[in-house]
Amino acid sequence: MKKIFLFLLFIPSFLIAQKTTILKGTIKNSKKEPVENVSIKFKNTGTSTDKNGNYSIRIPLDEEITIIYSHVSYRSITKIITAKSRNIIRFSPTLILKTEKLNEIVVKDIRKEASGIESIDIKTVKNTIGPNAGVENTLMTFAGVNNNNELSTQYNVRGGNFDENLVYVNGIEVYRPFLIRSGQQEGLSFINTNMVQNINFSAGGFQAKYGDKLSSVLDITYRKPTETATTIDASLLGASVTFEGQFLDKKLSTITGVRYRDNSLFVNSKQIETNFRPKFTDVQTYLTYDFSNKFELSFLGNFSLNNYNYQPLSRRTRFGTVADPLELVVFYSGQEQDKYLTLFSALSANYKVNDNFTLKTTASRYNTQEEEHFDIAAQYNLGEVDSNIGSENFGEVEFSQGIGSQLNHARNDLDALITNLQVRGTIKNNDKQWDFGVKYQKEDIQDRIREWEVIDSLGFSIRPPHHSGNNQPYDPFEGEITPYQSIRKDNNVAISRFSGFVQFNQRLFWNDHEVFYNLGIRAQNWSVTGNGVDSENQTIISPRLQFAIKPDWEKDMLFRVSGGMYAQPPSYRELRDFNGDLNVDVKAQKSIHFVTGMDYSFTMWDRPFKLTTEMYYKDLSDVNAYSIDNVRIRYRADNATTAYAYGLDMRLNGEFVPGSESWVSLGYLKTEENINNQGNIARPSDQRIKFGILFQDYVPNLPDLKAYLNLVYNSGVPGGSPSYSDPYNFQDRLRDYRRADLGVSYVFADNNKQFTTGLLSKFKELTAGLELFNMFDIQNAITNTWVRDVYSKTQYGIPNYMTGRVLNFKVSMKF
Template identity: 70%
Template sequence: MKKLLFALLFPALIFAQKMSTVKGKITNKFKDPIEGVAISYLGQGTTTDKNGFFEFKIPVRKTVAVTFSHVSYKTFTKKFTTRGVRTINFSPTLEIKNQDLEEIIIKNRKKEVQGITDINIKTVETSVGANSGIENVLMTLPGVNNNNELSTQYNVRGGNFDENLVYVNGIEIYRPFLIRSGQQEGLSFINTHLVQNINFSAGGFQAKYGDKLSSVLDITYRKPKEFQTQVDLSLLGGSITVEDVFLDKKLSAVVSARYRDNSLLVNSKQIEADFNPNFTDIQTLVTYTLNDKIDINFLGNFSLNNYDYKPLRRSTRFGTVADPIELTVFYQGQEEDTFQTLFGALSLDYKVSEDFNLTGTLSSFNTQEEEHFDIAAAYRLGEVNTNIGDENFGEADFTQGIGSQINHARNDLDALITSAQVRAVLKDGDNEWRAGVKYQTENIKDRIREWEVIDSVGFSVRPPATNFINEQPYVPFTGPITPFQSVRADNEVDTHRFSGFVQFSRKTSWNDHDIWFNVGVRAQHWSVNPVGLNSKSQIIVSPRAQFAIKPDWESDMLFRLSGGLYAQPPFYRELRGFDGQVNPNTKAQKAIHMVLGNDYSFKLWDRPFKLTTELYYKDLSDVNAYSIDNVRIRYRADNVTDAYAYGLDMRLNGEFIPGSDSWVSFGFLKTEENINNRGYIARPTDQRIKLGVLFQDYVPNLPDLKAYLNLVYNTGVPGGAPAYADPYDFQNRLRDYRRADLGVSYIFVDANKKATNGFLTNFKELTAGIELFNMFDIQNSITNTWVRDVFSKRQFGIPNFMTGRVLNVKLKMKF
């Protein structure tokens, strides 16, 4: 009888064990996660965690009504039915119960009314790119451009790399001075494993941010709450991050060490070379809570970049299909560069009262840089045989030009930047006051020894001069050999800066419309004291304002207007002209900014989306014109240029795939400059059209298998000009920049997928994946190499191509 009863019940027992999983994230209409949502079903229940995530199981082949409820939001019920075991991804958006609660949520939209883009750290951690990290995600935003995947630098709305502010925990971050190519940059200062919040503004930012012309990247590092170790490994390097709390959680510390080797990327380029580029970085953040009012923080960083480069051979074809030309170059010599930086900052946060906070910071940055190279190159410029029936088809069989050049440098730089600042925040209901003062000193010691000798068919080519006509090689010159380019200088510069700001913000209403505004002003006095030259002092004042209104409309719309007079006092690199000499009379570049923006939040496919649109205009004066070679910027240091920039930025972001945030961005830009009243020409950063896509997806029946795609399309920028050439005569553009990076990963363990047995129980998180960089193997160019044709005396701009298709494997572990 027992056997018969078991036989009858066994199928039912097996069926009862079959369960499907429902998981997702609950947010409000502003995409903020909602913690503590009660989820009830079949007499059971669960709640969402602090990030809004939930997970529960339901039986298959049964309709289950699930109720979602929260004290501040409207309750709703959803029915689920599954025919087999599967995972259902469901990420609902809860509606606010009443207008009063909506007012509370509006206060959390402070970043939106300020025109600040808030980037989710999870999006950064899963991004795919040769330089994965925060800057890699920025490249997909409208108005942010760079056609160099080996560099973490970026241009914003027509500005250059030196016009972007970067803060970590309120402290300004600097980069090395002598780096001239993305291959030498190594690691970004920002360590993704330490980041908590990422805020980015592409223009029209507040007075509390410093004196730069283009953008602000404001990073906040997190404070550890428990012991945790994270290890990341890939074919490009690895990192280890350890964090813990001590002394009854009064002391917290996190240390992260990173190592990167770019050999995998640089060996995919067109130049055959013996590369050894390796970069090491150690960062730490220590916080001690003295009492409930005072926190003491220390942020430290050590970075060492070693770049050893021995080029061997290069072969590049260019021109048209009917008239192809091949450049072949043979190299001798090597380049050895070292960039060592030290950074330390000590800060004290004093919470005087609930509404009044003070922060004091002392920081110091030191960089010691060596750039030493001796490279000889012999080149041949030849016509390619296009006769299909010829046995030499495809080979360069007629030489148009033969020449050589020798490049030499012994450049050394030592910079020490020290600052002290105090900032205050006072809140009074809907009013907020912010103020701050800062003192900064900069000591720069720079020794420049750099020259280039060019030889064409046996004759040394002299640099062009007003009293010399170069007729070589037809008429030989019998005088001494003169370098075609030569920079020789010894500079020591001390700069002292006093700066301060004050700003006022208020949230109010007009009828039923919500209004927010901010007004503020910055000022800076600086003095430049070069050894052997007269010192120079100058003052700038920078008023700024922002206004935002959220109309009481049925549609969720927000309008913004911001602008002001922005100024950028010269840093050392801007003081140094093409000849290497310092001009202490160089003035601050100035720009009038106007930005008009709109945010439209709506639902599509029952999921939240937002369309952000911004129109902007910049009128620039006292501009310090420059040239760009890869990431090296050289200034004229004369302030004789006027310029302008205007454009349109648009971004649509939302859950194109349920539970995954993705976006599509579009940008149009036009920027031109007028050098010494000669007429307007395109600036080196005139990147007209930008299209970026960041897309995340997963397999419906296997949601732990995820895919990430980064697409970037930029129209070409001006390709630069040969040395001593007039930029007005060289306005040809580089080819368009097109790149697609694809990543696929599988989550073995994470916060929503716990292991119950086996070795996986040792991990808090375990993810493995592969990445395919430049998946279509498109040849993108970053600069031109200029080569002479001795017959026609023409200068050929030969594109320097970036990295090809590269496969990377990575592993992420948390313990």
């Protein structure tokens, strides 16, 4: 009986031995030292190495398996094996220490939290889905940041406009082109995401060390490479190549990026049929040379060439209500040819006097050469659509309410040269820190404006909107035929600016509570010479204060208050009014900020989360009121407006899915202005409600398959009145902006998934995926086209819809 029992006991082992073989080897590190306790695992089977690095494990025959070699101190290795015979298979990989390559260090900087600065993970930025993927695209998921134009990288912050946002790269202010009218002309943001190391953002109440703008600060730092690598990104929207490395015994570090962008995939999804041939090209380089551990020289250069060739053919838009549907049909002739050439260079010298004192000197020059040339004729028909379901002509136009044409012409050329020199310093003494700086800036702008619009309605030329002396039909009108709008100007402007700041930071303890405060003051003096007319010297002073306390509580909470006086001396755009005339005596717009906020860090589902809440109020004076057409801002240039803005921003971020950061944001804003004491009306940026979700997920059983969702809801803004109109007569709002973008990608290789053999062994990183933009195909409007009904003497605002649903394929690799 015992023999039978033993025989039955060994049958399974015998059968298993017939269908398996042995995989064995010795695992060592790069120093040829054996590594103990390395985990070797496939499916539900596993083992580990002994003290000599040896291992042995049975694997099945004639079956492809994936074996993972992992250790807490080394990078994991994945090996795909198919055993064809019972012969012993040997595989002895070499493990590489994780500390040999340090891509980034995430440190919770309590000083930044105390000053209300948000730090954004560059990995999150790269994973955020959007038509204009990048830093700005991620910012637009924040509560206080808005934009209704997915083709633009510009953004409004807490009631301000595009021109009120500071953008720094390595401490150097960068600028955007002057003449761009629409988001589809922008092409590429200045910021190259593949070159970025750190991202800091403040939506208001920022420190004195930042410049003189009214709304926000985006502070970008490009990285110094620690390895030699090439990164390639390609999609149906364009491609980029980034090379980085160290040379000359690691004294010289360089990172260079080349990008190409083509927006035709999005433009072809719009209602206007076009021939569209854009070419957006950008080259950036960042070089650093370490002469010693105290002295470093760096260079940042950028070349950008955007050629925008646009030929509209036709358009068909239906709007109105179910009971009263209307249709606009337009046939175009002509084309638009724009060119935006940008050159930027900056040379910086960093000198570390000692451990507590550093100095940085920067000289930079920005040049933009812009051409805006177009002749586009449009013939339109505005008609009533037959809404009778039983009619033979259901859905067809049965009556024309407006028939006409218009011709738009422009030959605009602008050349702007901005040169500056600045010196900044930092002095530290334990928990105290002094920051100071001075800057001189010279701006030379040559602007030639030649643009006009002729409107014809039923064969009659429409007079300008503010004409007088026409008493038809009682008296014959004998005046000359003039364009509906016409600007013919030559502006030569020179602006000189001196600015400086000093601020003091300290961290101390009040009983057991941690306290942070910051006191600072900025000053700027400037003068303008425009068309031979000199302005008076103007000076503004901006004191600023920040205070934060982290109580010694069981709960991790931080409370902060910040504010001060902020001023924005006029740029060239703010000196020029709707008609192209210059006012060299335009004053600085001023704003008093008051911001109070709270950060609450906690653990939920054994994962970290953080709730950030901020309330703010802005009181604005000497405001230069403006109108917005797509992304073109046109100012009144008269400082005849007062305004205010207040609101609440909330954001909950954390690991809703283990290992992946996501967030939900909610914001409320109200901003109004009073032009020439006519009463309060909504400002163009009065976007009351903002809701955003940035969500990252992966398949639990297949963690390399990842999904990303970017969902934004913005309530409608005041609706795109004609730039020449009285805004008090146009307070209707555009429809709410709703958009959802979805991305799915698979990670073939990354830092935690390396291969030693096969094609994938050649990649440090390899990811491919699909992106579905505007997944619900929602029609969002950014502006209105205004068409006249000759019978009722009224104008109809026909919405200009943005992009529809678009599918994009994307691949990213790093060698």
